[in-house]
Amino acid sequence: MIQLKVNGAEQSFNGEPEMPLLWYLRDVLGLTGSKFGCGVGLCGACTVHVNGQATRSCVTVMRDTAGKEVTTIEGLEKNGLHPVQKAWIEINVPQCGYCQVGQIMQAAAFLDSKKKPTDHEIDDAMSGNLCRCGTYQRIRAAIKAAAEEMA
Amino acid sequence: MSTIANVSRRRFLTGGVIAAGALVLGVGYYRKLLPGQKLPEETNADHATLHPSVYLGINPDGTVWIVAHRSEMGTTSRTTLPLVVADELDADWKRVKIEQAIGDQRYGDQNTDGSHSIRSFYDAMREAGATARFMLIQAAAHEWGVPAAQCETDLHVVVHRSTNRRAGYGELASAAAKLPVPDKRELKLKQKTAWRYIGKGEVSYDLQALVSGKAIYGMDARAEGMVYASVERPPVLGGKVKSYDDKEALKVAGVRQTVPIDPFQAAPAFQPLGGVAVIADNTWAAFQGRKKLKISWDNGANETYNSDQYKNELRETSHSPCKVVRNIGDADAVFAKSGKVHEADYYVPLLAHASMEPVVALAEFRDGKATLWAPTQNPQAAQDIVSKQLGIPKEDVICHVTLLGGGFGRKSKPDYVAEAAVLSKKTGRPVKVVWTREDDIKFDYYNAVASMYMKAALGAHGKPTAWLQRSVFPPIPSIFDVNTVYGDPGHLQQGWTDIPYDLSNLRVENGPAKAHVRIGWLRSVANIYHAFGIQCFTDELAHAAGRDPLDYLLDLIGNPRTIDFKGVEYPNYGASMDAYPWETGRLRHVTEMVAEKSGWGKRKHGKGTGVGIAAHRSFLTYVATVVEVEVNDQGEVRIPRVDMVLDAGLVVNPEATRAQFEGAAVFGTSVVRSGEITATKGAINQSNFQDYPVARITEAPYQTNVHIVESDAPPAGVGEPGVPPFVAALCNAIFDATGKRVRDLPITKLGLS
Numbered sequence: 054m055i056q057l058k059v060n061g062a063e064q065s066f067n068g069e070p071e072m073p074l075l076w077y078l079r080d081v082l083g084l085t086g087s088k089f090g091c092g093v094g095l096c097g098a099c100t101v102h103v104n105g106q107a108t109r110s111c112v113t114v115m116r117d118t119a120g121k122e123v124t125t126i127e128g129l130e131k132n133g134l135h136p137v138q139k140a141w142i143e144i145n146v147p148q149c150g151y152c153q154v155g156q157i158m159q160a161a162a163f164l165d166s167k168k169k170p171t172d173h174e175i176d177d178a179m180s181g182n183l184c185r186c187g188t189y190q191r192i193r194a195a196i197k198a199a200a201e202e203m204a
Numbered sequence: 205m206s207t208i209a210n211v212s213r214r215r216f217l218t219g220g221v222i223a224a225g226a227l228v229l230g231v232g233y234y235r236k237l238l239p240g241q242k243l244p245e246e247t248n249a250d251h252a253t254l255h256p257s258v259y260l261g262i263n264p265d266g267t268v269w270i271v272a273h274r275s276e277m278g279t280t281s282r283t284t285l286p287l288v289v290a291d292e293l294d295a296d297w298k299r300v301k302i303e304q305a306i307g308d309q310r311y312g313d314q315n316t317d318g319s320h321s322i323r324s325f326y327d328a329m330r331e332a333g334a335t336a337r338f339m340l341i342q343a344a345a346h347e348w349g350v351p352a353a354q355c356e357t358d359l360h361v362v363v364h365r366s367t368n369r370r371a372g373y374g375e376l377a378s379a380a381a382k383l384p385v386p387d388k389r390e391l392k393l394k395q396k397t398a399w400r401y402i403g404k405g406e407v408s409y410d411l412q413a414l415v416s417g418k419a420i421y422g423m424d425a426r427a428e429g430m431v432y433a434s435v436e437r438p439p440v441l442g443g444k445v446k447s448y449d450d451k452e453a454l455k456v457a458g459v460r461q462t463v464p465i466d467p468f469q470a471a472p473a474f475q476p477l478g479g480v481a482v483i484a485d486n487t488w489a490a491f492q493g494r495k496k497l498k499i500s501w502d503n504g505a506n507e508t509y510n511s512d513q514y515k516n517e518l519r520e521t522s523h524s525p526c527k528v529v530r531n532i533g534d535a536d537a538v539f540a541k542s543g544k545v546h547e548a549d550y551y552v553p554l555l556a557h558a559s560m561e562p563v564v565a566l567a568e569f570r571d572g573k574a575t576l577w578a579p580t581q582n583p584q585a586a587q588d589i590v591s592k593q594l595g596i597p598k599e600d601v602i603c604h605v606t607l608l609g610g611g612f613g614r615k616s617k618p619d620y621v622a623e624a625a626v627l628s629k630k631t632g633r634p635v636k637v638v639w640t641r642e643d644d645i646k647f648d649y650y651n652a653v654a655s656m657y658m659k660a661a662l663g664a665h666g667k668p669t670a671w672l673q674r675s676v677f678p679p680i681p682s683i684f685d686v687n688t689v690y691g692d693p694g695h696l697q698q699g700w701t702d703i704p705y706d707l708s709n710l711r712v713e714n715g716p717a718k719a720h721v722r723i724g725w726l727r728s729v730a731n732i733y734h735a736f737g738i739q740c741f742t743d744e745l746a747h748a749a750g751r752d753p754l755d756y757l758l759d760l761i762g763n764p765r766t767i768d769f770k771g772v773e774y775p776n777y778g779a780s781m782d783a784y785p786w787e788t789g790r791l792r793h794v795t796e797m798v799a800e801k802s803g804w805g806k807r808k809h810g811k812g813t814g815v816g817i818a819a820h821r822s823f824l825t826y827v828a829t830v831v832e833v834e835v836n837d838q839g840e841v842r843i844p845r846v847d848m849v850l851d852a853g854l855v856v857n858p859e860a861t862r863a864q865f866e867g868a869a870v871f872g873t874s875v876v877r878s879g880e881i882t883a884t885k886g887a888i889n890q891s892n893f894q895d896y897p898v899a900r901i902t903e904a905p906y907q908t909n910v911h912i913v914e915s916d917a918p919p920a921g922v923g924e925p926g927v928p929p930f931v932a933a934l935c936n937a938i939f940d941a942t943g944k945r946v947r948d949l950p951i952t953k954l955g956l957s
């Protein structure tokens with residue numbers, strides 16, 4: 054039995070301990086905000102926070118989540134929208150939107166540790182998150198806008 | 205005012221193939237449900253009090269329901285088409301609710317590809333809105349006892365100014381619903397000056413949902429009692445299962461059963477590829493069980509296919525005379541005079557779509573009927589193939605369209621939806637088939653590999669006195685008939701037969717190539733390789749002549765004229781040549797404008813930096829692009845700046861259009877940097893983003909500036925046309941920076957480091 058917290062709520066899991074967190078979130082808990090993109094940690098669509106760190110849930114197995122606090126897009130902000138989400142709206146970032154949840158989770162964790170990031174730092178932090186629609190220049194602009202807002 | 209309606213109607217009638225599809229609307233366009241009559245799946249619009257069009261309904265509380273009948277994959281068509289309805293209705297956008305249509309031919313064409321959603325449905329959307337507005341005005345006029353001509357609309361209300369009376373759309377809905385639906389010729393379309401939304405645009409209706417994880421994609425669809433499937437497919441196209449052993453697979457916790465899927469018959473078309481499915485309680489268990497399958501394959505005839513060898517074959521074919529698809533003058537006679545000749549081979553490999561949402565579908569077969577939830581660009585084709593595969597009438601297939609996590613043409617082909625339906629029938633449960641990224645890349649409908657041979661005889665100022673171009677590529681129709689080896693007019697038109705240069709001697713040819721993988725549409729399709737060949741060869745000739753590439757390109761485009769396609773089968777993307785003539789003046793204009801916007805020839809570029817230019821028309825839109833690159837000593841390519849100018853006629857949603865062109869630059873970057881699918885013994889070598897990389901934020905253009913030409917010409921495409929000239933301009937910029945000519949994509953083969 055694996056005990057963990059998901060978006061603040063206690064959960065216990067007694068399935069296959071090798072199951073990736075992503076599929077637990079999506080198929081077992083029905084939290085479908087986190088996306089499946091590659092299954093091997095190459096695209097970032099599945100990014101969630103584990104104890105506040107941006108983490109690829111598709112390569113994080115349930116065994117390693119015991120006692121951890123997991124936050125998904127559904128729990129990123131209790132009331133309304135997180136400043137990163139607001140910036141995503143203001144800059145009109147998404148096209149298809151499929152990767153954007155992962156982008157937002159990555160950016161939110163990044164901005165927790167970096168207050169006034171440079172372009173280079175932003176690109177570095179976001180280089181593991183793919184967007185096939187090609188919204189990168191808006192992602193960069195939105196992260197800057199969110200950083201202003203959070204400063 | 206009625207002349208406007210007539211002009212609009214005339215264009216509708218003469219719009220060629222697409223308009224013919226749209227005219228299906230005539231059947232159901234004004235259909236009001238009779239008591240007891242039931243549609244397969246009714247929309248809120250169908251049930252609204254005032255319902256003068258399949259696209260629209262208005263309730264007494266003032267809510268306006270607008271049906272989005274095209275699929276949303278990020279181009280914002282789900283927002284932009286309803287915006288046109290709302291504008292013509294004079295509706296308050298905040299009171300509009302958009303609902304997604306199921307697949308149903310009463311909406312007309314729903315195949316969301318070919319960059320034609322706005323073009324093909326702009327008139328229909330305006331008519332839908334104008335019809336409701338007409339009826340609301342009539343209702344108010346009757347109520348007030350005044351002539352309708354004295355009434356007008358303001359935001360969501362009808363007003364009679366001289367008596368200062370106003371009535372909201374909601375309160376008028378019931379009375380309006382009792383009136384006859386007007387004939388199109390009675391409609392008064394708004395003047396441009398009165399437009400609220402057209403030309404101004406709106407952000408996506410789904411924006412809030414998209415950033416909060418609430419948007420539902422195909423991957424997120426759920427049904428009561430559903431199970432998950434992962435399919436091991438024949439590694440070689442046309443392969444079959446000889447035998448399989450599922451003992452170990454069935455031991456995996458959560459795995460319920462395995463189910464064989466029949467291979468396709470005759471040609472692949474949109475049929476499942478066949479193989480063995482593992483059915484499980486969750487996605488991961490299905491993936492794990494599948495890894496334990498032991499399958500013996502009969503690979504079939506395509507086992508002999510090797511992409512390296514195939515490349516040589518295409519090239520060889522292109523070096524001999526092929527089928528002539530357009531001819532002007534006598535190029536051979538000029539070549540025979542043995543003047544200065546320049547020739548080159550260009551090559552683009554197979555490309556995969558790799559949308560961020562891998563292919564996925566959910567289906568439930570119950571009581572002889574199938575219900576589908578799919579991220580499909582083409583719900584009516586999904587109905588067709590599922591109806592054939594299950595042997596049930598098309599009317600008994602309900603296809604719900606979810607949001608699409610990218611499509612780029614892949615999701616126009618509903619083979620994956622058919623898989624889900626077949627498996628649901630065999631298991632008696634709702635089945636969600638989840639493709640892994642590896643499946644998505646290995647079992648794609650690839651953009652065709654193409655080899656192009658270019659030859660020009662050069663006269664005064666290095667200008668071509670004769671021009672020959674041959675392209676050889678496996679054609680898309682081969683998925684429907686495996687013996688099809690020549691390009692069809694629909695794909696030869698894409699930047700090949702319509703080479704826009706003012707040439708006295710021109711021969712355009714196409715050679716045969718047999719397909720060994722499924723070939724399909726990918727964002728801008730044949731334009732990618734054709735524009736690459738022509739626009740880079742042009743740049744070569746400019747440099748050979750010692751001329752400025754911009755100046756040389758403009759010289760070749762020549763004076764403004766309308767291209768005469770006499771003797772050429774030129775479908776013009778399904779649009780009429782009257783409404784959408786090929787005007788070289790517009791190509792010239794965007795080229796001149798991009799030079800100005802990018803500071804061509806004015807900005808200094810240091811060592812290792814370069815600029816490139818290209819211009820191309822596709823999907824009826826004229827685009828010119830300037831790309832700046834930096835290539836360092838390690839051969840790393842950076843793209844600090846891109847300028848694009850587009851003339852797409854009337855642009856309904858400029859903000860969404862800019863986003864499409866920004867994205868096209870990134871898509872094109874992937875093509876140039878790393879896009880390559882290869883095959884060994886018929887099986888695809890690539891599998892995931894480590895060996896089929898797509899551009900990351902560090903590799904994509906840092907800044908893309910998109911400039912839209914103001915135009916009253918009828919609307920053209922915006923989703924695809926940004927890609928082809930970008931690819932060529934980037935390659936030309938790399939030459940400018942390094943002196944190395946890109947003729948073979950991707951540039952990993954160029955040896956920049």
